[in-house]
């Protein structure tokens with residue numbers, strides 16, 4: 248669908264295309280935001296560690312109880328392991344995660360005065376924290392631009408031919424060269440939003456995709472608009488128009504609307 252066949256596109260053309268995709272996704276998802284619930288850097292750090300190998304929805308289910316019991320690093324550093332494991336069990340790999348959380352909290356208390364440090368180099372010294380987690384925390388809790396390469400971001404970056412690498416650090420670097428630094432954090436949210444809702448790993452909904460025109464991989468999924476629309480998820484799913492309207496009308500409150508609709512879904516109600 249792109250004007251330039253794969254492999255012949257100049258760096259300048261790729262930059263222009265990446266910035267166009269970022270702009271169009273920004274207009275389509277003005278409400279894009281981190282989908283993990285948090286109130287401060289510590290909560291985001293812990294929630295991101297817990298999100299490994301599970302969904303944000305599952306993490307959001309258990310963090311209210313977790314932070315009621317352990318409001319900060321000092322309390323978590325002193326946690327009784329079996330009790331902590333019990334609370335975080337639904338997120339999977341709970342034994343390893345519980346150990347990491349206690350170790351991470353202990354290091355925050357002993358080396359950083361109980362505060363979350365605001366640099367990648369310091370964050371990656373914490374147990375269970377890699378570059379992806381560090382960038383999530385920097386971008387969303389400290390406002391320091393970062394590209395978060397999770398499974399969705401990596402898949403879409405390759406489909407967009409922004410990179411051919413499977414290595415998250417290379418993806419981060421190569422995409423960082425295409426898009427202005429100030430846009431890195433929001434680009435990450437927009438691309439992940441698009442991956443979760445439209446450009447799925449197995450069945451991308453190409454026929455209902457707002458960036459199809461600039462995507463070299465158009466056609467790898469369903470191209471019929473009506474059939475593709477049925478593949479959309481969350482607020483774009485058929486029947487969820489009211490939720491999308493609420494997001495658009497109250498872009499700045501989208502996280503709160505999402506939390507309420509998530510709780511309603513979990514309680515078996517219609518959001």
Ligand code: SF4
Nearest residue numbers: 446451453456459462
């Ligand atoms: S849904 Fe299709 S057209 Fe859209 S980004 Fe994914 S692969 Fe490209």
